[in-house]
Amino acid sequence: MQDNLPDIPPSPAIASAKAGPEQQKSNLFADDKRLVKIILLVGFGLLLILGIAAAILEQVAPRGGKKTAEEELFSANLWQIQVRPNQMILGFFEDSNKNNQFDYREKPFAKVSVAIRRSGETEPFRRVSAGIDGLVKIDDLNLGDYEISLDNYAEGQSGDWLFFEEYQQSGEFLPTAWRRVTLAAQGYQELIGLFPYQPPLLLTLMTDSGISWYDPERARVYGQSNTVLVSPAARGRNIYYLQEGKLKKFDWSYRTVSEEMIWLEEAESGSWWLSDQGKTVAYLSGKEFRFRSQIEDCSEGGFFYEGVRPEVKTAAFIDETSWLVIAR
Structure with a gap:
């Protein structure tokens, strides 16, 4: 017998039952994609954190290779040295950013000496120059109060032009005023940053003996020609x-x-x-x-x-x- 009745659509329950496995498979794929995205995001975050940490560590202590003079001062001579009783150790560095802190890659400063006198006296009993590592060590001192002063500045350059490079510490020029330090039982250790003086104003003076640059703030000659000049001519900042x-x-x-x-x-x-x-x-x-x-x-x-x-x-x-x- 031929069935002329219209097709009856399956009930929602039957349709749902038939589509169930495919829908579940699709949901599984969606869950897998979300999981992969989460893993990638977490992995990228970890790499970013590791990169920042590596950059920080590189600034503090680079890996591999021979240590430079700055690194030697940073890692060994100053920070790991043990000051002894009856000893003063002062470390000097070029404070290029003028923050009064020794930062990595700042160089030791050797063109300085320390004069020391007993509290109440007028003349120093010892004067010690810094080594190439920027360190001054004063040994065999009795406990008590002393006064120290920082002396010397870079000598003038040789050649046709002579400049007197002055250095200062926190706005105070070398030689600095005497200041008191106390030597206790554990010794005394200090880190001091110095930086070259940059005059805000210089006057160019042309005389029969040549050219001089006069610093009115310091009331002294900052630089001068070191040879006889024939009718020098100034053009901008050049001579x-x-x-x-x-x-x-x-x-x-x-x-x-x-x-x-x-x-x-x-x-x-x-x-x-x-x-x-x-x-x-x-x-x-x-x-x-x-x-x-x-x-x-x-x-x-x-x-x-x-x-x-x-x-x-x-x-x-x-x-x-x-x-x-x-x-x-």
Whole structure:
């Protein structure tokens, strides 16, 4: 018999029963994906934490390789040294960030000595210089009160230019004022940061003996030329001068000397003028006006006016390749 009755949809319970295993499988896959995401997030967080920890440890104590002088001071000489009774140990370092704390990669400072005197006395009974590790050790002291002072600063540099590098501690210049320290039974140990003095204002003085930079705050000469200069010219922070037939430039920022031009022997014996950017030199060779330039279009030459060489009295630059002259 043919069944002409319409198909009856399965009941919700039967449909649910048929779809159950596939739905459960889908739910399992979803749970697995969530679990993988959680594992990845946790793993990434752990890696991030480990990376930060490694960076911190690297700043404190780098791994591997030979220790530098700074690391030796940091890890051994100062922090692990045991001060003995009847002994004073002072460690000096360049406090580059001026925070009065010895930070990793700051260097030991050796250009200092410690003067020590007994409390109430006027003269020191001992003066001890720091070693290359920045340490000063004063032994065989009796317990009690003493006074110490920090002396010395870097000697002037040799060469054409001389600078007097002064150092200070917390705004106090070396040599510092006497201050009291007490030596107890366990000894005395201190870490002291020093940094070079940077004058806020310097006056440039040009005299017959050369150039000097005067520090009005300290009322003393901060630096000076250490050689005879022929009519030096200041351009910004640079000083130009003639020496041995060469135009030399002293770079104030880096304190270096460079040769800018050569074959200027004739300029040394007479008057000479320098352009604003220091690229061109005009000078008198006897009564003849000549010039020499680093600019290719200008190069070198003399001055003619209507077929004759006028007698030039003075000159002034308009730009690097043009100038005004007063002549007859």
